[in-house]
Ligand SMILES: [Zn+2]
């Protein structure tokens with residue numbers, strides 16, 4: 093593994109910083125302490141800092157040996173927010189805030205990008221052009237990337253490409269992955285209310301019972317992916333919440349269904365939404381029930397552009413050798429870096445978090461997987477992730 097020695101030397105200090113961020117998790121758009129810490133470190137290292145994009149977002153500008161005259165610029169992005177969940181770990185750096193936890197490793201993403209910024213600030217002779225380090229808020233549902241874009245991220249800081257990276261538990265430690273095309277899915281939610289006419293459960297002829305209508309609808313929704321979506325395309329329709337009724341002898345007035353839809357393309361998403369609406373309205377109508385149908389599109393699919401994905405892959409190969417770069421399997425999870433990739437070419441990369449052996453004594457009994465209360469970021473990734481960021485920026489800015 094060809095790590096930059098200076099990043100191996102700074103790794104312990106950066107790991108301490110990562111653990112400090114882990115101990116003080118902050119939720120969507122509340123990343124005040126975290127963004128203060130990020131901005132303070134960047135300033136300490138002589139990086140020009142801009143704050144307030146997407147409320148708590150931070151952008152650091154690093155100009156190379158030409159003072160940025162080449163006009164070439166690259167964006168490297170990390171997310172800073174935590175999740176609203178209770179941590180099971182009890183080690184020293186476990187969350188000090190009840191009900192908040194860095195269970196997705198954004199503490200580690202922030203730390204790896206800080207390490208890279210520290211290196212690049214100390215080695216401006218090692219690149220030409222401009223590196224923007226982007227620390228975004230509110231990845232976990234708040235659309236912090238979208239808010240930074242709205243606040244002029246790409247107009248105030250013009251760049252030709254943008255890259256992001258997520259740690260990935262279960263992948264063999266010491267490996268990385270990136271691929272062209274879909275990396276993560278679009279994330280969407282729906283709410284359907286089947287509105288019947290409630291009444292006495294012993295007199296079904298007097299009511300419009302929404303329960304069997306909802307039951308038919310739940311099963312019918314499962315025919316969309318199997319019967320309407322082209323078999324070689326991917327899609328998920330999951331009904332995850334069913335709410336109805338409060339007494340055994342009362343037919344409820346309505347049933348509420350909620351759930352999620354995931355796709356890799358907008359075409360499949362359009363098809364699924366349209367079929368869901370048709371099935372909901374038609375099945376309700378057939379039984380004399382009313383239908384309320386709401387469909388909300390949250391995050392678009394995260395689509396890597398081919399050239400930038402291949403470029404990132406070459407840099408991974410340079411650091412890890414062929415055997416260290418594994419095929420990237422797209423995930424049906426979602427990622428708001430998608431909003432940045434709608435604006436600029438770029439790629440979302442994955443860095444292995446290992447299987448959990450790295451966790452300190454006192455970790456919870458659960459698996460070390462994303463959004464699990466026993467998760468912890470693997471600090472051993474810091475020099476690798478930071479080396480990747482530095483080399484990616486240097487190589488990309490030097491490419492013609
Ligand atoms: Zn997450």
Ligand SMILES: [Zn+2]
Pocket residue numbers: 196197198231258
């Ligand atoms: Zn995440």
